[in-house]
Amino acid sequence: MRNLTKIILILSITFQSCSDKKSESKNMTENFTWNIQKAGYEFDQYDLKGKTDYQTFIREFEQFPWEKELKKANENPDKVAPTLSVIDEKENKSFWVSIGENQNKPIYIIGYIYPKKKKGFFGLGKEKEVKWLEMFLTLDSELIKKCYRLQFDREYEKLYAELNRLEKFGEMEAKN
Numbered sequence: 001m002r003n004l005t006k007i008i009l010i011l012s013i014t015f016q017s018c019s020d021k022k023s024e025s026k027n028m029t030e031n032f033t034w035n036i037q038k039a040g041y042e043f044d045q046y047d048l049k050g051k052t053d054y055q056t057f058i059r060e061f062e063q064f065p066w067e068k069e070l071k072k073a074n075e076n077p078d079k080v081a082p083t084l085s086v087i088d089e090k091e092n093k094s095f096w097v098s099i100g101e102n103q104n105k106p107i108y109i110i111g112y113i114y115p116k117k118k119k120g121f122f123g124l125g126k127e128k129e130v131k132w133l134e135m136f137l138t139l140d141s142e143l144i145k146k147c148y149r150l151q152f153d154r155e156y157e158k159l160y161a162e163l164n165r166l167e168k169f170g171e172m173e174a175k176n
Contacts, residue, residue: 030090032152034060037083039073045080054152057086058145061097070099070106081109086151092131095151095159097144102137108144110136112163113174114156135169 034057037046049060061084069082085096094113099106116132119125138144143162150159 032057032086032088034084034086036064037080037085039069039082040076040079043080046083046085052086054149057084057152058148060084061141061145061148066099066106070101073099074101086148088151088154091154091156093151093156095148106139108138108141109169110138110144110147110163110166112136112159118173131174132171133174134163134171136163136166137169138166 083098096111098109
């Protein structure tokens with residue numbers, strides 16, 4: 001459990017950079033883009049991979065060296081955990097998967113970043129829109145693929161329903 005606590009701290013800092021900077025622009029597109037953060041990267045370091053579709057991304061997900069990257073992450077606990085992110089530029093939503101350990105067993109950490117209305121100071125004042133991050137835990141890579149299918153189909157209500165069946169790992173305002 002100590003490793004998971006360390007991971008949540010690292011992930012909360014990490015996802016300042018998980019959204020492609022293009023998604024923050026006012027130019028809305030129909031594109032999905034993706035990026036990678038490899039174990040050992042700095043918190044603001046990631047490799048932009050560009051436009052993608054479901055089949056291409058899932059092939060990359062399946063070929064990603066999760067075990068090797070997890071080992072490297074454990075050797076560099078003050079750096080980021082390996083993470084693959086897909087950004088829906090049209091909807092301004094991101095879905096990512098990372099890997100950590102719980103009791104020396106690999107476990108996926110799923111993150112969903114979406115716009116959320118939030119009240120001001122102490123719940124008073126004018127509402128503002130923030131990017132909200134919710135994280136969930138799973139061992140099931142097939143479920144992750146299903147969730148990505150829902151993202152690429154922009155079926156976000158179904159995606160959120162799937163995620164809410166999982167153990168919640170935490171939630172917070174995204175720092176990006």
